[in-house]
Amino acid sequence: MNRRHLLATAALGLSLAFGGAASAQDKTKACFVYVGPIGDGGWTYQHHQGALAVQEAYGDKVEIAWQENVPEGADAERVLTQMALGGCDIIFTTSFGYMDPTNAVAKKFPNVKFEHATGFKRESPNVSTYNARFYEGRAVQGVIAGRMTKTNKIGYIGSFPIPEVIMGINSYYLHAKKVNPDVELTVVWAFTWFDPAKEADAAKAMIEQGVDVIASHTDSTAPLAEAAKAGGKVIGFGQASDMTEYKPSPRVSSIIDNWAPYYVKRVGALMDGTYEQQDAWEGIAGGEVQIGEITDAIPADVKAEAEKLRDDIAAGTYHPFTGPINKQDGSAWLAEGQTAPDGDLLGMGFYVEGIKGDIPK
Amino acid sequence: MLKLEKRPSPSVFWGRATPVLAVALTMMAGSLMFAALGKNPFEAIRTIFWDPLFGEFAWYLRGQLLVKAGPLILIAVGLSLGFRAGIWNIGAEGQYIMGAICGAAVGLAAYPTESWLIFPVMVLAGAFGGWVWAMIPAILKTRFNTNEILVSLMLVYVAETVLAMASTGFLRNPDGAGFPGSRNFSSYPAAANPELIAGTGLHWGGVAALGAVVAAYVLLQRHILGFQIKLAGQAPRAARFAGVSPKRLVVMCLGIAGALAGLAGMFEVTGPAGQISIDFNSNYGFTAIIVAFLGRLNPVGILFAGLLMALTYIGGEMASTNLGLPSAAIQAFQGMLLFFLLACDLLTNFRIVPARKEVR
Amino acid sequence: MFGGIDPALLIASLMVASVPILLAATGELVVEKAGVLNLGVEGMMIMGAVCGFITAVVTGSPALGFLGGAAGGAGLSLLFALLTQVMQANQVASGLALTLFGLGLSSLLGQGYVGIKPPHTGAVPFGPLADIPFFGRVIFGHDPLVYLSVLAVAAVWIFLRNARGGLILRAVGESHEAAHALGYKVRRIRVLAILFGGAMAGLGGAYISLVRVPQWTDGITAGAGWIALAIVVFASWRPWRVLLGAWLFGGITVLQLNLQAAGSGIPVEYLSMSPYLITILVLVIMSSGRGRAALNAPASLGQNFHAAR
Known part of the structure; x- marks a missing residue:
């Protein structure tokens, strides 16, 4: 939840009390789930560089959090739930094996945005997918x-x-x-x-x-x-x-693998209220x-x-x-x-x- | 100088007190490590040990403790029988994978038939898969004297390849657009293993784990096989004189361990994990070896050891996400906890007394 | 040429491929001969890998790197020695805990060393010998650690067979009570054996991060320690069989990749499991029909010793 979104909510005349609970945190929190250690020097390392780029781009308007070495399956579902409960506004799940857990958790948290890398399932409106044309x-x-x-x-x-x-x-x-x-x-x-x-x-x-x-x-x-x-x-x-x-x-x-442009763009869209569900598959052109x-x-x-x-x-x-x-x-x-x-x-x-x-x- | 004196029998008081002491010592040592990494040590310790049980989201996480501990306990109980008898099954991970594959294969073969019979048959198939995989080292050992440590361990890697074949080949979801991984059992109720009571995290795997703890306890206390297992471990020669067949014991112990590991895999794939995928296994089979010894090879001890391990996993994850601790620090912290638990066991079996000059 | 595969190249590669498991298994053999079962080989290897890598990068010397790797492995094994020999903790569980701890600690230490190339470890200069057909390639084209790994097997073999210290070590492993009664310091000997095992595992790990790959990433040993443990069992605790086992396993791993590259037509998934299956098969053949003699495990393996008096 971010400030501008809140104003929009208020302008629409919706319950301020409801929004009030969320206003305690006026930062957008972007969370990342990694399948390997950041020190793998490859897949996970590059995703983490993207996460750091988000922090770099928006400074203290965003907060980032991440979890390394999350096995696919039951553990992923738990980590995602913990993150959603813990106030993440957008969660990037960076491995194909997180597809089903991402969709399952997304159903329970309609106000949290989920972004799943390399998959094809978008079972609820808050799930987007992204991939790169390697x-x-x-x-x-x-x-x-x-x-x-x-x-x-x-x-x-x-x-x-x-x-x-x-x-x-x-x-x-x-x-x-x-x-x-x-x-x-x-x-x-x-x-x-x-x-x-x-x-x-x-x-x-x-x-x-x-x-x-x-x-x-x-x-x-x-x-x-x-x-x-x-x-x-x-x-x-x-x-x-x-x-x-x-x-x-x-x-x-x-x-x-350069995920920074996509991550910066999506978190930015969430902050300025232009965020929409999508299936992004960008390549050399998108960076x-x-x-x-x-x-x-x-x-x-x-x-x-x-x-x-x-x-x-x-x-x-x-x-x-x-x-x-x-x-x-x-x-x-x-x-x-x-x-x-x-x-x-x-x-x-x-x-x-x-x-x-x-x-x- | 101090010296150790072996107690005639393990101390009951210290048996209960050492885990508490060990956890306290780990908290202190862990605090130093977390402080060295530039994090608030009190917050880290609280996040790991307190929050999952009593924190803001404990209503969710307590259930997850059961989800995480269930397979560990189920596998560890099976392994502990063999370890007591001196039979070294290091390959529970492979038996877990094969149980999951067999159980899932039966369920997926029946898709989309709806019948209450499907799930029980899958349970049997899961246990069978693990049992078969454990019978390979058992038969090689009894027939050809082949060491079970090597065979069971090597079969883990074979099982991993079979798992990759299953998820990219024979069990792949036909509606999955060519992606690896099987159908998800959550969308096939007849074969699924859902939460039994909403919010508790308890599924059939948890029930089976508790059942296994009770059964193993009864077996060891009351049944002739339990007696034979204990005897074979403590006094192999005496066991032979008492008519215990070592071969039968190998087959029984490996078979039980394999079947339980297979069950754990089957419950996991149909429940929390949901599907067969290339990376379905997550080291439960190896971690369960630690759990078995941490629980002193005792079913009740294993129950607590499994829950404690699960707590460090879940609390560790929270500490990692919330405080930005590297997951490697959590791994090291778990290692420390194990070190202290193992080291403090000293007090249970030994008395520390001042050394006297020996009279010659 | 055999099915498109050059045997000289194959043998040369398998010798290199098996160095890490050979070094670690030789160390573990000595540990187990002393009656101690240390399942923490993977943890000690990866500590050796990270410590060796850091030392080599900081000093610029691969030789010092290998020493650093051995020191790292030995350092972690000291913890195991403390737990099992002083605190009388269970060996199996302590070893597994050691692996967990080693994986975590190595990753913490290695932060900041990802994406760096370590100094190059060159081949031993044998001059014209390296140009002999077949043997030049097979025997005279390697880096020092390949020779060291074979020499270590020979040294351990001689030590265990002929040296007084080796006899004492074996006595401690066979019956610690009897060895104690004869006046040997059971626990001191075991601690020394554990340190040797740690150093060898560390050396094997450093070989991975300095020569085989060469880079540092988390979890770089990728299970080599477990294979080393299996090789000791495969060898039924005999040094030369450790060499055989390591070369067999390494050889089949290399061969299956070569068969893939040569387009053999054998399905890849079966090739991929072949090193494990063939190791089992060979062990079955070697151990069958030999009765109890095949069970050559040290009698006190895995049991802690506490002097009653």
Whole structure:
């Protein structure tokens, strides 16, 4: 509840006594639920940077609170309830697994706004969802990978076979293929969100198979460190955070999860009364997906090509999934010129034509 | 100098008093840590220990204590039987996962049939899943002499992979637009495990936990199996002379522990968690090992130990959200509490006396 | 080449991949041989990881980093020694509490060290030896800790088998009453063993944060300590079998990732569980049909000792 909202309430002639109870706190309280520790240097760390940006932007008009390491399921429901009871005005739940708990708790607290990251359920009017089009960043990486590979083998370390990851793999492959028809993609599934040593092994296994460009969907710098050991022959990308410590090579670019613009915008909207339920899925254009500096380890023409793709996507003149695209089994998915509907992307469970191997079931 | 003298039997007074002493000592040590982190130590301690029980939102949080403690107690009671007999089941986490998967699979296979029979069958399936997973180390141990610590622990990781397969594959919600995770049981009443009395947090898992405490107490006091378990733990050779079959004991103890862990998983997935997801398990199986020992392997002790652990989780969360304490500080604080509880047990079993010169 | 996988590269990688669990398991072996069951390996490893990382970053020296890691692990194990040897607390519960405490404390210490690259640990310069086909890659291309981990196994083997101290340590683990009656300081020996185990676990943790990954993030050991515990059991408390177990487990982990990368066609989910299943299978084969001899656990394992007089 904020001051302007209260005035509006009073102007409408509603009970002042009711509003009076809330006026004890004239700050807007924004709360964040994290699935990992802030010190993970990746997913949760970046969300927390967004939370800090909210504090930075509004100073003492907002109060932020957060809870790390919240397991999905029963614990999430309890933490959300505690936060709602504890006076949070808006709660950001930053992991897909919080989807059902978020919707369940939101029903009980209609005056609290809930924002769920990466999900699709908005069962009551106070639940919004938001996500970032990371596949746009994967497209840029794909172009760099296709141009830079000398062995024509590029790699991708996946966590679990979920649509978000499959979408990234497809985008990466399609754009590498576009600039280099001979390219082959190797996917290794770690079957874990977080095990840096295993990520290092996965990167190493790929390098031994002749892969010389590695993208990863897991957040540690382990794959870059492995690439660095190959003596300049292997390059990779920063994931979630910029990973500048591996510049200029092997880290030649990066995808940065940048939640700050969205968080600042939503909390601001709540404060000035323009807040509405929505389903936000922004990408490079909205600033949620940032392409980290493309270093000089990349030839200028490739760099220019990648940057042009980035700018075209940002301008909305190009969609990374534009037909004709066939599925892996050869059946048609998108016709010439057709762009992928968001629903297809969000539930993506297939590889595009040309990728070898099966998605684990 | 002081020295320790073993008491002929554990002191009843200190048995009751040490937990209180330990909590008091933890509060002091914890205060120092919280102060070092720049937080008000009194507020932190109050938030952790007092607020969940008597604070503004205690009406909600007291129930949550039961939700959190239920699976811990249920699993720990099962484990304690094996630990007493010297059977080391470290893999309750895996048995918990498999119980949840089997229970959920039965329920989801019946979807959307409405029948009162569904839930009881799911309960059986959950217990069966955990039991089967525990029978693997049991049979390998009795048939091939394979150490159960390794087998049960390794099977946790296998179960985690099966869980990932279930939530992205064979149990995935067909209406979930390709996202991982099963259907939510809260929207399928015949298979759901809801709150039994609104606001208390009590669901069938809590009932089962209390039942297990009573059953284990009776088993250990009155039943021949309980006697055999105690005997095997205290005097293995004597147990063999008394006709206790070590193999039977391994199968029984692992089986009971597995079935109870499976039940805990099944109640959790159909109730508080609501669905099978990649990260469904949250270390209850490992934490329950601590709870079992904290409760001195005694069913009633486990009941209190489970509630105390749950309190530190819930209070810790509140301290973390309200005071901005890192969750790592809460973890360290829990570790300290355990250290003090374990160390203070000294007073129960030993007497501290002034050392005398020994007469030779 | 075998199914698209180069055996020399595979062996070289598995040696590196198994160093953390090998170091930690070797330490835990000595602890358990002394009759103490310390389930806090994961906690000691992560303390070693964070202390080693901080030391290396602050001093700029990886060597000092490894020492710092060993000191961090040993420091935390001292707490375990205090609880179990002085306060007579239950070992299983104390070990688990140690893991919880270590995970929390390491995260507190490591704040401010996220996103930093530690100084590089180079390979041991063997000169032309490294260019020998096959063996050059397998044997002569590693960093010092790989050799140290194998030497540690050999040293522990010799110590337990031949040294007087090793015999005393084993006596303490087999029957603390008898060892006490013979005049050995049971608890002092156990404390020393616990400290050694802590230092080795810390070293293993530091290897993860300084060489394997190399970075600091919360929870970086990701369960390696539990695997180390399992390896000691797998080895039935024999040093060379610890090496075998660690290499088997590390080898299959590396192999399954290689098979994925080579596009083997075996479903990934089965590959992903294979290290655990194959470890169980091999243990079943090794332990079956050997009667009680296979149960090589120290007789006093997990029991606290209190001198009656």
